[in-house]
């Protein structure tokens with residue numbers, strides 16, 4: 202297999218699908234050498250099959266806004282790969298959603314899920330619906346309309362959606378309500394991220410952020426460092442950033458920045474529990490503005506309009522918002538301000554130039570598919586609880602999550618250790634995930 206040849210074919214076939222092409226390129230570059238040591242992979246055309254989604258559903262979603270106007274959006278579900286388990290992955294509601302974005306996310310999800318140690322295939326879905334400024338009633342009507350199409354494609358042993366950007370506990374509730382009405386079954390295992398009184402797992406809301414900090418701890422401990430006492434800049438203020446901030450503070454770090462599309466809030470004294478709670482209020486308001494934090498906590502949070510979290514002095518950067526949110530110039534700015542570690546919590550949060558910059562300047566870097574896998578892993582734990590009709594305690598879930606994150610770190614070290622003893626976490630995560638999916642595909646024949 203030659204990465205350049207496969208990329209040329211995909212570029213010709215899917216021109217302009219930039220996020221998808223970027224995600225595929227990164228994985229192929231990492232695995233090329235290992236792949237070419239396995240002629241049986243080449244014979245079964247594993248790579249050519251793996252880069253294509255199994256299928257994509259596209260549907261119209263029509264709903265009525267608070268003014269009584271008819272609104273139309275497009276909904277999607279990309280079922281990417283089911284070699285190691287049923288399709289699993291979140292739903293993203295964001296104005297920029299396109300098939301390219303969901304194909305990149307579904308592709309990443311396939312390898313991420315393989316790393317979790319749990320049997321889950323890869324999928325992603327969502328819509329170009331923009332939640333900004335929408336009322337709660339509008340969110341509900343949109344979710345209901347979306348589910349009237351989606352419900353035919355999903356099932357507890359078939360495809361299990363969950364949340365992602367723009368889809369949290371509230372949206373999962375509305376989606377599940379409509380699913381239940383249409384299917385006439387109390388099939389809790391069909392969605393994850395549910396409320397804790399109706400089949401959801403404790404700690405699922407916190408899991409992505411908690412898992413990211415457990416992974417970061419593992420990375421730092423390997424080189425004799427610790428999260429305690431570090432200044433952390435994180436981007437975003439949604440569910441992922443919230444969980445990361447909570448765990449970072451619990452571990453003794455100081456969170457000095459949170460950001461939004463409007464700018465960054467610098468918090469020189471470190472984020473407080475009240476501010477962490479307020480992140481949930483900001484998310485629920487659908488205003489999409491981090492400046493609200495500075496208005497609520499004057500003197501403690503200082504708003505800089507149009508600036509990114511990466512302009513704030515820190516030791517560790519945790520991108521928690523959106524793909525490609527950290528550019529090469531941002532990486533340089535971080536480094537010049539003393540940052541020495543970046544753990545990507547958002548999916549493909551760093552541009553390829555930023556990753557190259559970190560890796561060539563001795564800045565520790567780990568990719569999203571390893572760092573943020575605690576979210577989907579805890580979704581997997583929710584599926585187990587649903588299948589057994591039981592619920593575990595917070596302690597049980599947290600122990601399992603911790604164990605899974607340690608195991609993901611171990612897999613990265615196993616496959617990513619370089620001749621000089623350092624660890625290339627990008628390579629490690631990609632090769633570990635790839636080998637598992639490729640082996641399963643090979644054993645299941647040409648389908």
Ligand code: GLU
Nearest residue numbers: 290291363364365577580
């Ligand atoms: N959207 C999350 C992710 O990117 C979670 C998916 C899930 O829980 O299925 O992994």
